[in-house]
Amino acid sequence: MAIAQSKVTTQGQISVPAEVRKRLGLGPGSVLEWDDRGGEVIVRKAARFTSAQVHDVLFPGGTERKAPIDVKAAIRARVRRQHARD
Numbered sequence: 001m002a003i004a005q006s007k008v009t010t011q012g013q014i015s016v017p018a019e020v021r022k023r024l025g026l027g028p029g030s031v032l033e034w035d036d037r038g039g040e041v042i043v044r045k046a047a048r049f050t051s052a053q054v055h056d057v058l059f060p061g062g063t064e065r066k067a068p069i070d071v072k073a074a075i076r077a078r079v080r081r082q083h084a085r086d
Contacts, residue, residue: 004017016026024045026032031046051071058074 003023004019006014006017008014016032020026024030026045033044033046035042035044054075055071058071058078
């Protein structure tokens with residue numbers, strides 16, 4: 001059974017019902033993801049990156065997990081490299 005319904009405007013916009021906003025913790029500026037799963041469209045609050053995803057970017061090549069202090073140092077080093085001035 002559906003939680004709520006929304007009507008699509010002529011410009012393709014919808015309003016997210018209050019019940020759904022409460023359940024998902026949505027507020028102004030929140031981002032929704034739309035996913036197609038076998039003919040059904042799933043709408044969910046866009047998640048931030050998981051620590052595993054951050055680790056894989058910082059330590060490519062399947063290296064073993066680092067202690068949190070090492071991850072912070074790697075983040076700082078990567079940001080410095082990305083924004084280094086020539």
